[in-house]
Amino acid sequence: MSLNAAFYTGNKQFSLETVESVPPGTGEVQIDVAYCGICGTDLHVYLGHMDQRIGDHRVIGHEMSGTVSAIGKDVDGYAIGEPVVVRPLDACGECPSCLRGFPHVCQKLTFLGLDTNGAFQQQWSVPAHTVHKLPNTLSLEHAALIEPVAVAVHDVRRGQVAAGDDVLVIGGGPIGMLIAMVAKQAGADVTVSEINTHRLSMAKAMGINTVNPKDEDAAAALMASTGGKGVDVVFEVSGTQPGVDLMTAVTATRGRVVMVAIHANKPTVDLFQFFWKEIEMVGARVYEPSDYEEAIRLVATEAIDSKRLITSVQALPDIQSAFEELAGNPKAMKTLIRCNAAEAS
Ligand SMILES: [Zn+2]
Numbered sequence: 255m256s257l258n259a260a261f262y263t264g265n266k267q268f269s270l271e272t273v274e275s276v277p278p279g280t281g282e283v284q285i286d287v288a289y290c291g292i293c294g295t296d297l298h299v300y301l302g303h304m305d306q307r308i309g310d311h312r313v314i315g316h317e318m319s320g321t322v323s324a325i326g327k328d329v330d331g332y333a334i335g336e337p338v339v340v341r342p343l344d345a346c347g348e349c350p351s352c353l354r355g356f357p358h359v360c361q362k363l364t365f366l367g368l369d370t371n372g373a374f375q376q377q378w379s380v381p382a383h384t385v386h387k388l389p390n391t392l393s394l395e396h397a398a399l400i401e402p403v404a405v406a407v408h409d410v411r412r413g414q415v416a417a418g419d420d421v422l423v424i425g426g427g428p429i430g431m432l433i434a435m436v437a438k439q440a441g442a443d444v445t446v447s448e449i450n451t452h453r454l455s456m457a458k459a460m461g462i463n464t465v466n467p468k469d470e471d472a473a474a475a476l477m478a479s480t481g482g483k484g485v486d487v488v489f490e491v492s493g494t495q496p497g498v499d500l501m502t503a504v505t506a507t508r509g510r511v512v513m514v515a516i517h518a519n520k521p522t523v524d525l526f527q528f529f530w531k532e533i534e535m536v537g538a539r540v541y542e543p544s545d546y547e548e549a550i551r552l553v554a555t556e557a558i559d560s561k562r563l564i565t566s567v568q569a570l571p572d573i574q575s576a577f578e579e580l581a582g583n584p585k586a587m588k589t590l591i592r593c594n595a596a597e598a599s
C-alpha cells in the first residue's frame with residue numbers, strides 16, 4: 255500500500271512523497287493518523303532554526319490523533335480501530351534524570367517527530383509505551399489538541415495552582431492560552447498578558463482577563479487587580495525580556511514563577527525580587543503520563559473549550575501553504591493537518 259508523507263526538506267519547504275506502508279516493528283503500534291496540529295516547535299523547524307537537529311529529509315509533527323491500524327510483536331492491550339494519541343517522548347532509561355524517575359526530562363530524550371519521523375503522514379509507527387487510548391466519544395479533530403493541553407496541565411501542576419489564586423500568563427499563544435484555560439478550570443482568577451490584539455480578544459471571549467504590556471501602567475493595573483498583593487502564580491510563556499521583567503515585577507510575596515518559555519538567549523532577571531519577596535521559580539518541560547490522562551479527561555469532558563483555538567484545518571497535500579499561512583497570519587492560532595481523507599469531518 256502506498257501512503258502520503260510530508261517531508262521537511264529545509265529552507266521552508268515540504269515535499270509530499272509517496273512511501274510504502276511498513277508493518278510496525280517489535281514493541282510498536284501503527285496508527286492511521288487522523289489529524290496532526292502544527293506546534294510552535296514545528297514552526298521553528300519550518301523557519302530553519304532546527305536544521306542541525308532535523309536534517310533536510312524528515313517527517314515532523316507530533317500533536318496528533320488517530321486510530322490503531324496494526325500491532326507489532328510483543329504488544330498487548332491494543333485493538334485495531336481504537337482511537338489513540340501519542341505522548342511523543344522516548345527516554346533512554348539510563349541517564350540521571352531517568353534513574354531519578356523523571357524520564358520526561360531524559361538527558362538523551364528522543365522526541366518523536368523531531369528526532370524521528372513524525373505524524374505529518376498517513377501512517378505512523380511508535381513505541382507502544384507512548385500510546386494513550388481515547389474515549390470513543392471524543393472527536394479525533396479535537397483530540398489533536400491533547401498534546402498541547404498536556405503541556406498546559408503539566409505547567410499548571412508545576413505551578414501548584416489552587417482555586418482562588420491570582421494567575422498571570424505572560425504570552426497568549428496556543429500554550430499560554432491553554433495554560434490560562436486549565437488554570438481557570440482549576441478555579442484560578444486568570445489574566446493573560448499579550449500584545450497581539452486578536453489574541454487579546456480571543457482571551458476576553460473566553461472570560462479570561464487581559465492586559466497589554468505595551469500599556470504604560472500594565473504592571474500597576476495587574477497589581478491593582480489583585481488588591482495590591484500581586485500575582486500568586488506567574489507563567490512566563492513569552493520567551494522575551496519584557497516578559498521576564500513583568501514576571502518579577504508583579505509576583506506576590508511567596509508567589510511562584512513557572513518557566514515555560516524556551517529562552518534561547520539568557521535574559522536579565524531581577525533576582526533581587528526573588529530574595530525580597532521569597533519568590534519560588536520552577537521549570538516546566540513537556541509532560542508526564544499522568545498529565546496526558548488529565549488532558550484527555552479535560553478535552554473529552556469539554557471541561558476546557560480547547561477546540562476554539564483551532565483556526566484552520568488543512569489537508570496533508572496543502573501542508574506547505576498551511577505553514578506559510580500560520581507563519582504569516584497574526585490571527586492564526588492552531589492549524590490542524592488532516593492526514594487521512596477518511597477522517598474528514
Ligand atoms: Zn507540541
Ligand SMILES: [Zn+2]
Pocket residue numbers: 345346347348349350351352353357360361362363
Ligand atoms: Zn534518560
